[in-house]
Amino acid sequence: xxxxxxxxxLGATDSTDVLVVGAGLAGLNTAMLLARQGHDVLLVExxxxxxxxxxxxxxxxxxxxDDFPLPPDCLGPPIRRVVLYPxxxxxPVSLTSPxxxxxxxxxxxxxxxxxxxxxxxxxxxxxxxxxxxxxGNTFHLAGRDRSTVxxxxxxxxxxxxxxTVARDLALDRNRHLxxxxxxxxEIPGSDEPPTxxxxxxxxxxxxxxxxxxxxxxxxxxxxxxxxxxxxxGLRRAAERFSASAPGLTGLERPERVERRAGPIPVGGxxxxxxxxxxxxxxxAAGAVSPLTAGGLDPCLRQSELAAEVLxxxxxxxxxxxxxxxxxxxxxxxxFRGRLALRRGLxxxxxxxxxxxxxxxxxxxxGQAAASRVLFGDRSFPDHTPK
Numbered sequence: 001x002x003x004x005x006x007x008x009x010l011g012a013t014d015s016t017d018v019l020v021v022g023a024g025l026a027g028l029n030t031a032m033l034l035a036r037q038g039h040d041v042l043l044v045e046x047x048x049x050x051x052x053x054x055x056x057x058x059x060x061x062x063x064x065x066d067d068f069p070l071p072p073d074c075l076g077p078p079i080r081r082v083v084l085y086p087x088x089x090x091x092p093v094s095l096t097s098p099x100x101x102x103x104x105x106x107x108x109x110x111x112x113x114x115x116x117x118x119x120x121x122x123x124x125x126x127x128x129x130x131x132x133x134x135x136g137n138t139f140h141l142a143g144r145d146r147s148t149v150x151x152x153x154x155x156x157x158x159x160x161x162x163x164t165v166a167r168d169l170a171l172d173r174n175r176h177l178x179x180x181x182x183x184x185x186e187i188p189g190s191d192e193p194p195t196x197x198x199x200x201x202x203x204x205x206x207x208x209x210x211x212x213x214x215x216x217x218x219x220x221x222x223x224x225x226x227x228x229x230x231x232x233g234l235r236r237a238a239e240r241f242s243a244s245a246p247g248l249t250g251l252e253r254p255e256r257v258e259r260r261a262g263p264i265p266v267g268g269x270x271x272x273x274x275x276x277x278x279x280x281x282x283x284a285a286g287a288v289s290p291l292t293a294g295g296l297d298p299c300l301r302q303s304e305l306a307a308e309v310l311x312x313x314x315x316x317x318x319x320x321x322x323x324x325x326x327x328x329x330x331x332x333x334x335f336r337g338r339l340a341l342r343r344g345l346x347x348x349x350x351x352x353x354x355x356x357x358x359x360x361x362x363x364x365x366g367q368a369a370a371s372r373v374l375f376g377d378r379s380f381p382d383h384t385p386k
Contacts, residue, residue: 010126010141010148016042017314019139019152020123021131021165023050026282026299027158028114033307035121039314042150043118044141048128050115051108055262056296057182057220058105059196059213063377064297065103074110075103076215079194082374086358087201087351089246093361097375102196104215105296131159134168153319154310155278161263163284169275172328174286176267178208178293181238182222184258187251190216197247200354204241206230207346208266208293212247221245224264224293226346234261266290266342268335269380273328274309276320281306285328287380290335290342291373298380334380341373 020031023045031043060070078100085092119125132140132147139155141148157165166173194215204210206229213220223238230237242253270286273279281287287302288295309326313319348354360366 010129010143010146012146013149013151014042015151016040016124017152018042018154018156018310019044019150020156020158022158022160022282022284023047023111023115023125023127024158024160024282024299025111025114025296026284026287026303027156028111028118029300029303030156030158030281030306030310031123032114032118032121033304034310035118035123037307037311039311041123042126042152043123044126044129044131046128046130050111050127054107054111054258055260056107057211057213057222057260058107058110059294059296060103060105061294061297062099062101062375064300065100068300070105071110071113074106074113076106076217077194078103079196079213079215081193081195083195083197083246084358084361084370085197085199085201085246086355087199087203088355089199089244091358091362092246093358093367093370095367095371095374097371099375101375102213104213104218104220106218131164133164153314156306156310157278157280157284158282159284161265161283163280165278166270166280166284169278169280171275171280172270172272172286174263174265174267174270174283176265177227177263178224178266179227179234179261179263180208180222180224180293181234181261182220182259183238183242184218184220184260185254185256186217187214187219187248190214190251192216195247197245199241199246200348200357201351202229202349202354203351204237206349210241210245212245214247219248219251221248222260229349264288264293264295266293268339268342269328269332271329271332274323274326276323279306279309279323279326289338289380291338291345301380331380334378 017039020043079102130142132142139150197212199210206225208224210223265286273285282299287298313322
């Protein structure tokens with residue numbers, strides 16, 4: 001189904017059970033699940049095309065692949081090998097899992113497939129429609145040709161790390177962000193096994209990592225870190241890394257390169273993510289691993305929880321009570337360990353400190369700890385609403 005067929009025009013006024021703002025995976029999945037339960041759902045997205053302005057690397061972990069029916073033709077080859085590098089790229093630590101741990105999604109067709117599934121469930125999708133804010137009991141939308149006033153029983157903020165819906169509902173907003181930039185391009189087949197390369201170098205990625213994901217079909221080359229720690233800017237750091245990135249030896253970069261960039265919340269799940277009028281999902285709720293910055297698994301799992309809570313709220317005479325079960329403060333406990341590791345990673349400010357960290361990483365204890373983080377079985381959330 002094309003984007004033109006997906007998008008439905010809106011009138012000057014509209015009403016719906018649930019207004020979902022943002023057509024990322026969290027918004028699409030929440031909308032689809034609610035529509036399958038018989039609710040009227042309107043999903044709005046400011047982009048006119050779902051395949052434009054993709055920001056995520058699209059790395060899916062094994063637990064997501066096990067638990068969610070993602071289209072196989074939208075996924076790259078499985079990855080079992082991760083190589084961790086110090087700043088000088090010498091004596092890296094290689095970790096290999098006995099299981100398929102990662103697959104990189106081809107996000108453009110994956111978004112389209114998710115939108116098709118939502119539309120088939122009955123979700124009304126309005127592309128090219130910007131959320132313009134709340135006024136009293138109504139929500140205002142701005143399209144190319146007209147504005148629309150919507151009355152909705154609930155609103156779902158799936159509008160990214162700097163959520164406007166969160167502001168309008170007086171919910172918590174992300175304060176701890178890193179910024180990332182990535183290049184993606186097709187590569188010829190390789191005899192090397194698909195590998196996830198990670199470089200710990202605060203001069204390239206302050207407070208985070210630089211990476212190359214080479215799965216034999218595509219290369220994803222990127223850096224991310226705290227914006228205020230880039231003396232020459234994120235783009236210059238990305239260019240420096242791209243020129244000498246590991247895992248691309250002998251490969252020529254094609255002229256056609258897709259570039260992605262955007263903010264990533266790393267402060268853990270926000271405490272106040274719901275109120276009587278709506279809730280937040282995905283990046284808007286801070287549902288991103290503080291350590292790895294992985295958000296695709298949390299966004300899909302959290303959208304299931306959000307849809308369950310909203311379904312209860314839509315069927316009860318006391319919806320405000322049902323909404324209290326969507327409690328970010330309680331769910332945030334799942335992030336405690338990774339928040340501690342996030343604080344440790346944030347304090348690695350010099351290449352010398354990063355190199356010293358590899359002394360521990362090369363020990364059996366360090367490699368076991370790294371394997372637990374990279375190949376672990378835990379998912380978020382593991383909480384079922386009462």
